[in-house]
Amino acid sequence: MMPFAETVTLGATGTLMTAPVLGFAFGWCLERAGLGSARKLAGQFYLTDLTVFKVMFSALLTAMLGAFWLDRFGILDLQLVYLPETFVWPQLAGGALFGAGFLFAGLCPGTSCVAAASGRGDGLAVVGGMLLGVLLFNLGYSHLERFYTSSALGAVTLSDLAGTSRGLMVGIVAGAALVGFMIVGRRVTATPLHRGLAVLTVALALAAVAVDLKNVDAGSLAAEIQSERDHISAPDLASLIIAGDSTLRVFDLRSPSEFVRMHIPGARHATIDTLSREALPRDATLVLYSEGGAHAAQAWVLLRMRGHARVYFLREGLFEWLARVMEPRLPADATERERADFARAAEMSRFFGGSARAGVPRADVPTGYWNAGHSEHASETETAARQSSTNQLIAGIRRRGC
């Protein structure tokens, strides 16, 4: 899963080694397009040469659509890519100053390096001016600090701000850029390359709008919750663990101390916060549990919104695991169905080192135990009762030295 730097696939040095390679390709493309020439860049402002617009927006569209789709296919986790933070007024003022400088210099910081590298003295002068400008800013920072840190909105995207899906915003940006390209190129005949790129862009952008209509639709999440496809029963989870399902990831959302005391074998400790930033394979089966069901259910919504399809939680939390897998009890007056379920549970219990007990009085069987998977959400008193039974069950298991 990418990015490699965040998932520590390449290591710090490995990541650093890629910088000059990517920079080389960047500089090469800029120079090939003619963006080492100040007159060419300045032509942008007089509408005599629109190379800047064409290069910049085709690069932007490529990266935007590429990032969107790599994220959607689970290859790149966009949550882990650094998103520049928004500071409204400083960026408005900084952008304006920058635009004025760009007009007079005829070069921007990256292209000034390319110009200087190809022997242009004006490029070198811009590089010197940039260094001087940064120095002046740093020296005057104490006077600028209040403004510099004002109107902070954090790392927000246009789609966050507009309350639309990411896919819709991708579609809007791509559409606007394509219209711009058409206006700019209206007097020249398009080459097959241009037509091909345009068709590909339209297809990828429309598909982005379409998948997000389906994906972040609150209505479909609600339907999943209503039809109870959002949870997994403890015995079903036990079967997955026993089968050694390699895509399975189990997360314990209780406190670290409770996690240390006891957790489901193979589970990792997590908080809603760490879970929201964690790089998880898109095809993983994610199972969440907490003390009761609340935290796990909240994390479920979060992971579903992040696009993970196979997310489940134990509705009754660790209690359900202990009561139905570790310590299954069969009442003396059990029904036929209870006996069948118990036989399966007893086998699992042995696998996980628990102990199954048959023939106990009905009163010793925790409330809602056999039908834990079928019950409606537990009331507050029931949740409190379960919590204390969870503690009793843990205490019992620990006494036996499991």
Add this chain to the structure above:
Amino acid sequence: MKRYADPYAAGVGIGVVLLAAYAIAGRGLGASGAFASVVATGMAVVEGSADASRSPATAPYLTNGLTSPLQDWLVLELLGVIVGGFASAWFAGRAQPTVERGEGVSTSRRLGVAVAGGVLMGVGAKLARGCTSGQALTGGALLATGSWIFIVACFATGYALSPLARRLWR
């Protein structure tokens, strides 16, 4: 001298490089950040690293104390840009010492205006926390709100002031 490449094809090339940067380094491309890193290191050498590490303007570039800016991703990336730009110009027969200027503009005037433009961009890029690479391209493709504010402000100002600079580029 070779003709310039198709701008759309070159743009797609840059887009792919940017995408690779997201995927490998978890961050985009940049240019002004490398300038900031070099200046911060320079200031730390002159003022002493303790002072520069305390100033919030330079501290983010000196997180490991006074280390070489060659350990900074953006600085290495910009060195690559310089080498790549040179290589492309060389193979296209475009690498030669010159000062590019409009007709009737003296070399010294052109260089003076270029330095002034650079200063404005240096301050502007610091205020905006990035330039055409780090904000417009990198943040723009990630749909960052501030990056789009930057794009609009930058080009709106450029077009608004363009009559003032017309003589420079005629």
